[in-house]
Amino acid sequence: MTVDELKPIIEALIYVSEEPISLKQLAAILEGESADDIQAAVEQLSAEFNSRGGGLEVRQLAGGYRITTRPELSEYVRRYLKSQPSARLSLAALETLAVIAYKQPITIPEILEIRGVTSTSAIKTLLDRRLIVARGHKPVVGRPMLYGTSKEFLIHFGLNDLSELPNLEDFEDLMTS
């Protein structure tokens, strides 16, 4: 293989590698190719990436190569990563949300009773993401806050109203199999 033929392969390998990929590792995969050619290809690839002025660069780290975003763009990357969690929920938050969805309106002590673990930070997350809302106080000792799902919850799960929440019967056939 020529150096030019090696470059795209090496680019793909650096891209998918979880750890910086070393020349030795590259040589092992590109069996039969000369170490010099591989090194030349990696160096050309780095130079091209870095002179292109794109959003990515090839960096030499911990004895290997890796593709990273350009440091100057970190603000945007951070902005993106910050915007991300809204789509995703931890298992604790998901469990809490499921309990609230099916048992609403419900208080924090009642959720604790069902889940067996405290859910305060999960509740905070869910409130932050507007998936649940406070629904007033329960008229019992301590007047704990009642929680229920929000309109955003319905939108997120594509429901018209709460009666569309699946129940045990809906999935009965599926669960037994």
Place this chain on the structure above:
Amino acid sequence: MTVDELKPIIEALIYVSEEPISLKQLAAILEGESADDIQAAVEQLSAEFNSRGGGLEVRQLAGGYRITTRPELSEYVRRYLKSQPSARLSLAALETLAVIAYKQPITIPEILEIRGVTSTSAIKTLLDRRLIVARGHKPVVGRPMLYGTSKEFLIHFGLNDLSELPNLEDFEDLMTS
């Protein structure tokens, strides 16, 4: 910002995004930039990536953009990742998925009618693999659950949206010819 200034930022954002990133998401992060400029930048970026003949390409999937390795290089990537192709779907699951994809939203009894066989275990597999999602109840007697395809479905099958599914009528003549 000019389109040329937007390009590296967008490249970095597509790179860090775990899922295909949509124009809408990009616009949210690049607050204040015109949607037209963002679109132009993405399109130029894709064209550049894809004409460069490198190991990577920008692809349009599930309504967003994602960088992947070039399919021709899969042999090397597999060798490096020692990855097995993910478990294939059974014929029953694939056929059930096809029915759901073209007839969504659809209920289990309706799928049975079309396929002539029960599909519950196939549906369970498809739900587990998140290729389909429940879409509420059908407002008929028994309120059966409706199913449709997910975003994961589009990604798994390399589709940008459902309109990219091949035309069902094209398969009609396979038999009769």
Place this chain on the structure above:
Amino acid sequence: MKEASQQTDPGLLEAQPDFAESSDQYKVKLSMFEGPLDLLLFLIRKEEVSIYDIPIARITEQYLEYLRAMQELDIGVAGEFLVMAATLIHIKTQMLLPRDPNASDEEMEDPRKELVYQLLEHQKFKGAANVLHQRAMMEAAAFTRASMDEDKDNPEVATTLFQLFEVFKEVMDRRRAITEIEIARDEMTMAEKIAEIKLMLNTSEKVSARSLFERAASRREMVLIFLAVLELVKELQIRLKQSAIFGDITITKREIEQSDSDHKI
């Protein structure tokens, strides 16, 4: 259900049972029919007949033969196959009926029409499934970047309605398991209460029920004492005596049990 991965050619998704050499192979191939429509399509192709003009008698005969073979080879024949057999026989008899020359167009309708429609639909979805399969294979050749530290900070799950439901079910199942453990614990305490009462009756002849209940630290303990007393009455180990209505109840040991309990202590 058969996994497509067991097939050698990734592009080939058709069930194609041929006349196989060994019965085992035959068995495997027969069980590849997804359903009655699959089997019918296979027969139509094998007989090289038109799907729009199915020689129903011939195909029915073959279809029944396959069902028999499946039964002989001990492949469970699903109910759907039998329903289709009935449909085929019904169509066959309708075809044999002489046509009424005065019948309207509607009555003249080909009895095979609905079946043909179903077969065509099924065929289309099989074709679509095939294309999906090929697309998935192509797609699997393109790899995305490795996960980054930022992703790991976020070891979380994106959610679907089914997942929400499954999670809820898991929580409820888990709770049920905990409740069962608690019930088991309660039973132990009741055994303890029985032993306590027995011990008290060994040291003093009479025990006041009121004093017994007054010792209870909680409602639950009170219930347990009450249940323990009932249990001892049932086992004929104690006798209850009430001297006045609304008065205190006295618990005494039954004579016959006395010597026995003395041994135990």
